[in-house]
Structures are given as structure tokens and as C-alpha cells.
Amino acid sequence: MMKLGFIGTGNMATAMMGGILANGLAKADEVIGADPSEAGRNRVQEKYGIHVTDDNKTAAGQADILVLSVKPQFYADVIEGIKDVITDRHLIITIAPGKTLAWVEEQFGKPVKIIRTMPNTPAMVGEGMTAVCKNKYVTEEEMEEALKILGSFGKAEVIPECLMDAVVSVSGSSPAYVFVLIEAMADAAVSGGMPRAQAYKFAAQAVMGSAKMVLETGKHPAELKDMVCSPAGTTIEAVRVLEERGFRSAVIEAMKICEEISKSL
Known part of the structure; x- marks a missing residue:
């Protein structure tokens, strides 16, 4: 070696x-x-x-x-x-x-x-x-x-x-976005009565498991999302609010500015 x-x-x-x-x-x-x-x-x-x-x-x-x-x-x-x-x-x-x-x-x-x-x-x-x-x-x-x-x-x-600049935004910097998501999910769970440490565990495991499903099933993320969204159920209402608040656009815009900063370094 x-x-x-x-x-x-x-x-x-x-x-x-x-x-x-x-x-x-x-x-x-x-x-x-x-x-x-x-x-x-x-x-x-x-x-x-x-x-x-x-x-x-x-x-x-x-x-x-x-x-x-x-x-x-x-x-x-x-x-x-x-x-x-x-x-x-x-x-x-x-x-x-x-x-x-x-x-x-x-x-x-x-x-x-x-x-x-x-x-x-x-x-x-x-x-x-x-x-x-x-x-x-x-x-x-x-x-x-x-x-x-x-x-x-x-x-x-x-x-x-x-x-390479696209990589900076999609994987180099993106753990920070995921940590913000996990923190927000845990905050909501705490608001619902769950102890803080337990809330972080549930949120983090959900993110890790979801990522593993994308990597191991080969299914499109939209298809996996549809599997969770039952008709007239809880999940589709949560997704509706995320869409209403511009969740996708916020992620895309954050990643684009990250890419632009990378190009200027």
C-alpha cells in the first residue's frame, strides 16, 4: 500500500x-x-x-x-x-x-x-x-x-x-438541509407531546428508512410517496400543505444558490 x-x-x-x-x-x-x-x-x-x-x-x-x-x-x-x-x-x-x-x-x-x-x-x-x-x-x-x-x-x-458544482448542492451541502428537516419534524412531534430525544429518533429513522427505500427498491420517489398517501388520509393532507407552502420550490432554490456559490469559490 x-x-x-x-x-x-x-x-x-x-x-x-x-x-x-x-x-x-x-x-x-x-x-x-x-x-x-x-x-x-x-x-x-x-x-x-x-x-x-x-x-x-x-x-x-x-x-x-x-x-x-x-x-x-x-x-x-x-x-x-x-x-x-x-x-x-x-x-x-x-x-x-x-x-x-x-x-x-x-x-x-x-x-x-x-x-x-x-x-x-x-x-x-x-x-x-x-x-x-x-x-x-x-x-x-x-x-x-x-x-x-x-x-x-x-x-x-x-x-x-x-x-461538480451540482454535486456540491445535491450531496456535499445537502446533509444540512436534511438535518433542518429532521429538526423541524422533531419539533412538531414535541409539539404533539413526544419527548425530544424520542422525537429525534423517530424523525431520523424515518428519513434514513425512506432514503433506503429509494436506493433499494429502484422505484421513483413519486411512486413511493403515492404508496404512503391513502385516499382521504392524513398523509395527503400533510403533502398538500407542503405544496401550498412551496416546499419543493424552497428546496430547489436553496440548492441553486448553493451551486452558484460553489461556482464562485
């Missing part, structure tokens, strides 16, 4: 490390994480037993596959600091919305093997959804290796780069 490096050890990096190590794609002593925060370094070292450093160049120099797991606004500075130690043996994996393959290569100032990805936070529980695309220097074998790594904490799917 090639040595893995992470620049940044935040939530997404931690989720990725967990999946990689749990699935035996690397051993702890084959992973190194760089972070200026001592607390961040200590957290991942204690949790996974990996090597840590406060020096990005050290992590980059030791790694074969290097994940740039920092926020988009820090990419230019991070790449400036490590580009001298990056060679043609390195495979760079990015997770930053708005940062194109061409932009990242331009920052390095030389041909570099780059795989652009957009994961999401459910990776933290092994249910991530990651979109993947590559530049021309990445071989098919290297892409397969990357897909194994990215699939270790959920699902990973290759897409054309032109769809």
Missing part, C-alpha cells in the same frame, strides 16, 4: 482516515496527518495511532497519495508551501468546492496528477457520497486505487467535472 498523507485533520479527513483504516486499505503507520493545531494533531493520533506533524512539507514528502483536506480559501497557500516537494510519483486528492483541476494544476505550476473529489459529512458514519474526476496525468490504475480509498467511507462515483 502506498503511504497516505493528509494536510488538515478536520472532520472530513478524520472520516476518510477512519474508513481507510477500518477497511484495511492502509495501516496506521502508513498514514501521516499534518495540522498546525496541536489539538487537531493529538485528536487523530490518539484516535487512529497515525503519524502526525505540524509541517505540511513533511507530510507531502512522505506521502504517495496526498489529500488536501483544508478549506478552499487555504488551498493557494498550502500548495505554495508544498509544491517544491511534489513529484510525478505523487497523487493529489482535493476535496475543495470551486477549485477546478486546471486551477489546482496552475497553483503547482507543473504537471501534477490530480483527482478532484466532493465528499460529504455522512462519511463520518461510513455513508458518504463522493463525486470523483481526474486530470489527464492520472492513470486508470491510479484512479481505481483512489476509488477504493474513497469508497471505504461510503459510495464513490466518477462524474464529468462540469457537474
Whole structure:
């Protein structure tokens, strides 16, 4: 197994490390994480037993596959600091919305093997959804290796780069929309007399089960909705109110603005 490096050890990096190590794609002593925060370094070292450093160049120099797991606004500075130690043996994996393959290569100032990805936070529980695309220097074998790594904490799917901003809105940012939905559902249940902790459990399980039905039955979401809506029943009245209040439109408009912001990063 090639040595893995992470620049940044935040939530997404931690989720990725967990999946990689749990699935035996690397051993702890084959992973190194760089972070200026001592607390961040200590957290991942204690949790996974990996090597840590406060020096990005050290992590980059030791790694074969290097994940740039920092926020988009820090990419230019991070790449400036490590580009001298990056060679043609390195495979760079990015997770930053708005940062194109061409932009990242331009920052390095030389041909570099780059795989652009957009994961999401459910990776933290092994249910991530990651979109993947590559530049021309990445071989098919290297892409397969990357897909194994990215699939270790959920699902990973290759897409054309032109769809990456849509991915940000439909899966990258969308857990937040779902959490708002779950919170609202639980609030209503509490209003109906259910204890708060129980309300969150019922709402979250309903969302998880509904999502599983879409994925596993192959049925259109509208068909699944119709199965729940009995004539003159409770559910169709709830759906009617959602339509009246512009539920679909609110979701679509929220996702479109998310996509536009992603394009501007």
C-alpha cells in the first residue's frame, strides 16, 4: 500500500482516515496527518495511532497519495508551501468546492496528477457520497486505487467535472438541509407531546428508512410517496400543505444558490 498523507485533520479527513483504516486499505503507520493545531494533531493520533506533524512539507514528502483536506480559501497557500516537494510519483486528492483541476494544476505550476473529489459529512458514519474526476496525468490504475480509498467511507462515483458544482448542492451541502428537516419534524412531534430525544429518533429513522427505500427498491420517489398517501388520509393532507407552502420550490432554490456559490469559490 502506498503511504497516505493528509494536510488538515478536520472532520472530513478524520472520516476518510477512519474508513481507510477500518477497511484495511492502509495501516496506521502508513498514514501521516499534518495540522498546525496541536489539538487537531493529538485528536487523530490518539484516535487512529497515525503519524502526525505540524509541517505540511513533511507530510507531502512522505506521502504517495496526498489529500488536501483544508478549506478552499487555504488551498493557494498550502500548495505554495508544498509544491517544491511534489513529484510525478505523487497523487493529489482535493476535496475543495470551486477549485477546478486546471486551477489546482496552475497553483503547482507543473504537471501534477490530480483527482478532484466532493465528499460529504455522512462519511463520518461510513455513508458518504463522493463525486470523483481526474486530470489527464492520472492513470486508470491510479484512479481505481483512489476509488477504493474513497469508497471505504461510503459510495464513490466518477462524474464529468462540469457537474461538480451540482454535486456540491445535491450531496456535499445537502446533509444540512436534511438535518433542518429532521429538526423541524422533531419539533412538531414535541409539539404533539413526544419527548425530544424520542422525537429525534423517530424523525431520523424515518428519513434514513425512506432514503433506503429509494436506493433499494429502484422505484421513483413519486411512486413511493403515492404508496404512503391513502385516499382521504392524513398523509395527503400533510403533502398538500407542503405544496401550498412551496416546499419543493424552497428546496430547489436553496440548492441553486448553493451551486452558484460553489461556482464562485
